[in-house]
Amino acid sequence: MVLIQTTVSAWAEPQDVKVTAVMKGSTTISGQKIEYPKTDKAEMTSILVEIQPGKENGRHMHSVPTYVHVLEGTMTVEFEDGARQTFQAGSGFLEVVNTVHSAKNLGEVPLRLLVVLAGEEGKPNLIRPDKHQASDTTK
Numbered sequence: 001m002v003l004i005q006t007t008v009s010a011w012a013e014p015q016d017v018k019v020t021a022v023m024k025g026s027t028t029i030s031g032q033k034i035e036y037p038k039t040d041k042a043e044m045t046s047i048l049v050e051i052q053p054g055k056e057n058g059r060h061m062h063s064v065p066t067y068v069h070v071l072e073g074t075m076t077v078e079f080e081d082g083a084r085q086t087f088q089a090g091s092g093f094l095e096v097v098n099t100v101h102s103a104k105n106l107g108e109v110p111l112r113l114l115v116v117l118a119g120e121e122g123k124p125n126l127i128r129p130d131k132h133q134a135s136d137t138t139k
Contacts, residue, residue, distance in 0.1 A: 022091070022092040023067070023091075023093060023094070025093075025094050027094065028093075028094045030079075030096045030099060032097055034065050034094060035065070036064075037064055037118065037120045037123075041122065042120060043119050043120055044118060045125055046114065046116045046117075047117075048113070049103075049111075049112070050110055050111065050112050050113075051104075051110070051113075052110055053105055053111075054105065054106070055104075056102045056104040058102055058128065059101070059102050059128065060100070060128050060129070061096070061098055061099055061101065061126075061129065062097055062125060062127070063119075063125075064097070065094065065097065065117070065118045066094065066116070067116040068087075068092065068094075068095050068113055068115050069113065069114040069116075070087050070088060070089050070091050070111070070113055071112040072110065072111065072112040073105060073107050073109050073110060073112060074086060074087070074105070074107045074111065075087045075103055075104070075111055076103070076104040076105070076106050077095070077096075077102070077103055077104075078101060078102050078104055079096075079101050080099075080100050080101070
């Protein structure tokens with residue numbers, strides 16, 4: 001432990017490093033308690049997603065805990081019942097699990113997201129309930 005602290009100190013002085021909490025939570029944006037997959041083949045996946053203005057990523061759901069960080073733009077999550085939640089650049093949240101939703105960019109600039117999924121090797125992290133294609137949200 002001392003070696004690690006010494007190594008870190010040699011790289012940067014404390015005033016050169018700033019740590020800002022973005023999100024800490026145990027429930028999704030709909031209030032579901034987070035449960036990690038019960039497996040001996042755990043796999044973390046991170047992806048960058050970009051959605052153009054007026055577009056969406058299509059109806060889908062995640063069967064595993066999913067963290068979303070909005071890098072640029074404004075993300076609107078829309079649920080099957082039409083309810084919406086909006087997240088601004090710089091915010092992070094735990095997405096709903098086993099609940100169909102879509103991410104929409106109702107703004108005028110590209111929406112950029114970092115998505116991190118706590119899944120299982122060999123199993124999909126994203127499930128589409130039908131053959132819906134991502135569409136223009138202005139229709």
